[in-house]
Amino acid sequence: MRSAVLVRELRAELGEPMLSRVLEVLKQELHGTRRAAANPVLVQLRANNAAAVAATRAQLLRDALSSDEVRRYVNRTRPVVNRMAKEGTLLAVADGRALRFPRWQFDGRTEDGLVPGFRRVLALMDASAFRKATWFITPHPRLGERRPIDVLRKGELDRVLEEAKGVTSG
Template sequence: MKNTFVAEIEVPKSKRKSATAILKRIESLIAIAEPEHLEMLQRSLEPKVVSDAEKELAKKIAGKDYVEGKSWELELANLERYYQRRRELLEGSITSSKVAELLGCQNRATVRDRRLANTLLGVKDEGVYKYPLWQFDPEGDDGVIDGLPEVLAALDVSDFVKLNWFNKPHLAFEGKTPIEILKRGKVEALVTEARALGIGW
């Protein structure tokens, strides 16, 4: 066929059976994949290249502890994943004014007071507090999921760590997130785990 090419690789005989099965599977996946998807996969497999700007950022973050080398490439990769996680978790969030409108509060100060009293979860982002939508429930006490204030009060960690904890699958809950457990009404179990998290920080 004119629009194909043959790529050959050498495989030890001891691995022939497994390698053949894997290569056949890869061949079938390549055949049905769109070119842009293959290009994305190719880019993801390329070695991480740290730019001079990224190195300067690492120096600012680390200060005197900065050491030139591969460890900082890993550190930067971890930072990138952290910020990506932050963006994902705050994607479904609204500002204080929208919360006030949603809950029928008179002003944003009421929303701030509720955040400080641990009856709402807000995370500061780009100078303003953002409130994840999952915590709101028109049928719950004060417009939030029942039990949320008790769990928030038990979490003695930063606002972002609280947000991350609520969204992360937990071994104690058979791989379910605290949000899922909270919506099932298992507040006491969540409070116990929340207090344990605070001890570790």
């Protein structure tokens, strides 16, 4: 199952053509025809991927809220907010020992303080918090090159739920 999740994440990060190249190189590696450490394609892919992940993580953390800020949106205490993150009913990314909550999941006009339907989408996903967060802010072809969080804000819950099924490990 972890392999399927990894392939989905790589497909989302690299795109299908580059993923195919990577898989071909890895296949050749398994058969002993090349050395991965010296392969310039893999070296470049690793460097590009590390840079992209670092940039995305920095953006997520820069625009995120602390537990204290979030408690005002959801009208709960800080310990309850942290428990909600641990249970997966709020999306939080670890920043050292602190939790940071992507701002875009909140909507101060709703009763629960979240974008309508957000919890339902989040509940479908079986991936790391970072992967979930990047999924919500990455444009998707089947959503008309729009970000899932933007589609959700437009009230198109069913479309987002359908697309979110691809982020599960089962």
